[in-house]
Amino acid sequence: MKFGQPSTLPRWAQLSVLPVLNLLAALLVTGFVTWLIGEDPWECLQLLVSGAFGSGEGIGYTLFYTTGFIFTGLAVATAFHAGLFNIGGEGQAYLAGLGVTLVVLAFDHTLPPLVLVPLCILAAMGFGAAWAFIPGWLQAKRGSHIVVTTIMFNFIAYSLMLYLISHHLIEAGSQNPTTREFGQAAWIPALHQLAAGVGIALPNTPLNLTFIMALLACVLFYLLVWHSRWGFQLRTVGVNESAARYAGINVSKTIMLAMCISGALSGFAAINELLGSTHRMNVSFTNGVGFVGIAVALMGRNHPVGIILSALLFGGLTQGGLELSFEKPVITREMIIFIQGLIILFCGALENLFEPFIAGLFKRKEDK
C-alpha cells in the first residue's frame, strides 16, 4: 500500500499555475531589490518589457537570443529524458564554435555557401557531440557522474578555446582575442535580408535562418522523444533503468547517444551566434547560452512547447535587460544576470515551492 503521498496537482495546473507563480515570485524579489537600489520597480519592468517586445527591432533581437536558448534548452531536455543532467551545454557550444571556425577558415574562399554552411553545421554538431560524448562514455562505462564531468568539461573547453584563439586562431596583428571575419559564403542569411528579397521590410536585426531551424528542431525533438522507438528507449532508461535492462535496452549505448544528440543540439547555438550574427569567433561568444539552456529546459518541463515559451522569456529578458541597462545606468548587466538567476532559482531549484500550497487549495475546492 502506498499512501501518504500528497495528492498531485492536475497536469494543466502543474504546467501553467506553478511556472507563472514561480515567475511572479522571482519578479517580486527583483522588484524589491530594484527598490532597494533606489529605482522604481514598475518603471523598470515597463522598460524591460517594451525593450524586449515593444518594437520590431526589439522583437528581432529577442527572437535571436531565443534561438540559441531553444537549442540549448532542447539539448538539456534530451539528456534529461535519459535521466542525465547535462550541465555542459556551454562547453559543448564552445567546442562546436571551434568546429565551425576551423571549417570556415579553411574553406570560406573556396566553397560556395550551399556547401559551406551545411558543412559548418555538420562540424558544429560533430564537435558538440564529441565534447558531450566523453562525459557520456565516462558515465555509461565508468560510472563517473555526468554532472561533475560536464562541469569540468566546461572549464576545459574554456581554457582550450582561450589558448587556441589567443595563440593560433587570432587575426594576424590584432590585439583582440578574435578570429578574422568569416567570408560571406559562411554567413547564414538574416531574416530581414530574406524578407527584403520578397519585398517585405523588416528591421535590421541578427535574427537569422537558424531560428527556423530551431522551430524545426522542436518538432523533430517531439517526434523523436515521444513517438519513436529510440525515444521510447531513451525515456525508459531515464525513468527506470532496471526496466530498461529487463526490456533488453542497451542502457550504456542509449546514454552515450543521448549525450551526443544533446551536444549536437548545443552546437547549433554556436551556428546562430557565429554564422548568423558576429561572423567571427571571439573568446566569450557563448556568453552563458548553455547555462540558460538548463533553466529553459527546467522551466519548459523538457517539452518543446514549454522550451519555446521559456526560451522566449529568457530571450526577452536578455534583450529587454540590455535596453534597460542603457536607460538606467544603475541597472547593470550584472543586475540582469541577477534577475535571470532568480528566475532559475525559483523555476528550477525551487520548482515545487508553491506545490503543497496550491495542492491544498485544489483539495479544499474538491472537498466542497
Next chain:
Amino acid sequence: MTDFAIELAGISKRFGAVQANRDVTMHIAKGSIHGIIGENGAGKSTLMSILYGYYQADGGSIRVNGQEVRIRNSQEAIRLGIGMVHQHFMLVDTFTVLENIVLGAEGGLLLKQGMEQARAHLLQLNRDYSLEVDPDALVGELGVGLQQRVEILKALYRGADVLILDEPTAVLTPQEADHLFCILRALREQGKTVILITHKLREVMDITDAVTVMRAGTVVGNVRTAEVDKEKLADLMVGRKVSLKVDKAERLPGAAVLEVRDLNLTDARGVKLLDGLNFQVRAGEIVGIAGVSGNGQSELLEVLAGMVEPSSGEVRYHDQDLLLEKSSQPRAALYRQKGIAHVPEDRSREGLVKSFPMFENAILGYHNDKTISRRGLFSRQALLARTRDFIRQFDIRPDNAQLRVGLLSGGNQQKVVLAREIHANPDLLLIGQPTRGVDIGAIEFIHRRLVELRDAGKAILLVSVELEEILALSDRILVMAGGQISGEVAAKEADTLSLGLLMGGHKQ
C-alpha cells in the same frame, strides 16, 4: 463482559481521492490473538498505522484499556503499551541485538549502566517467551526469523502489552512461521494481546481467536475464528465466491524446452548465489521453484532472462546453448526474440515503467516489433489497438489505455505484464511471484491463465514464495536453498512439511 485492550469506533481516513478507512469499528479482547485479514489495499495497514500514531484518523475514536486516547505519534503509542513489528525490519545491521533493543531507550547519559540493566531485562524476556536470541550476536548475521524475534523483543522491552505484527510470515519458512506462532501463543498466555495483520487464510485459522475481515476500507465481518472456515473467510474478503483450488488436468509433458546444466553464479565478493544447478523444463509443464526469498531464485530468473551473465554453466534452450550466442543486442532482447518471455518478480521496478501510460507499457521489451512502427515512428493506433486487446482479454480495469500504469492496482498492473508476455506467444515463460500484491479475484484469474498456457504446450518456470501457489500450480517442484536445489518433489507427493524441510536447506 470481556475486557478490551483496544476499541476502535468509527475510524475514517482519507488520502486525497482514496478512502482508505471508512467507519471502522472493532474490539480486540485483552489476552487474545486477533487477526485482521483483507486483500491488498483493504486498509489494514492504514488502520494499524493510525493505531500506532503514524497517521491521524479523520474521524472516530480509539480506546486503550477502556480509556479514550489520542495517539499523535509512535512515542505516544509506545507509552500506551502498543508495539509494532513492521513487515520490513527497522534494525541496524552492524549493531548487536542488545544495542538494537536499547536504541532509542538508552536511559541515562552513560551507555554502560543502561546496557547492564537492559541485558538483565532482555535475558528475562528471552526466558519468559522462549525467544532464544543471543544478545551479543550481530543483527546482520542473524537469519530473518531471528531478526523478527529481535523486533518482537524490542517491542516487549519497551513495555508493549499490545503487539501489532504486519504480515510477519511473508519472509519465513513454514517451520520458522510455526516457531513464531509458538511465541505468539506464549505471549497470549502471559496476558499480552496480539494483532496479526495478514492475507493468509491458513494463518488466521491456525492461530487467531477472533478475526476482523476488511474489504475496501471497511469492516465486512467480525467473527470468532472457531465459528468460520477458510472458504467463508475468503468469500467475506473478496465479496463473492472464490475457488482456492486450481483445476488442472493430468498432462504428459513433451520435449525439454529449457535445460540448465551446472549453472553457477558468483558475486563480486565471491559468494555463490547459484551453485551447480541442473534441471529441465519441458513443454506443457509447470515447474515450480519453492524457497524462502533470497535463496537464489531471483538470480536464477535473471540469468535465464538474459539480464545477468552466469559465471559458468550451460543454459540450453531448444537444445542450443544460449550462452554461446553472439549478438550485438543485449541478451535480454535476444532471448525474448527467441521466445523466452519473462514476468519479473518485481513488476513495479522491472516489469513496468510506472510513469508511462498503459499503451507504452504494453510494448516494453517488444518495442522493436515491426508491426507497431513505421519508419522508426510508433503507430499510435497499433499500440492502442494492442492495449485494448489486452484490456479485453485480461479484464484490466479501468479500461483506459492512456492511463498511467502506476495508477492501476497491483493486480491490474500484473495483468498488464502478463498480457504483454503472453501476447508474444513464447515457448518458455519465466514467471516470478505472479500474484504478489495481487488481490484474490485476480489471483484466480492469473492462475487459470497459467494453466491454460501449460495446456497449450508451453513450458513454464514458476518462482514463488507462496507455497500454496507452488502446490496449486506446479507439475514438479524444485526447492532452492542457499543457491542450490535442495530437492525435487512431484507435485502430487508434495506437502508443506517436506517442502519446508527442504526450504530450510535439508537435502533429500
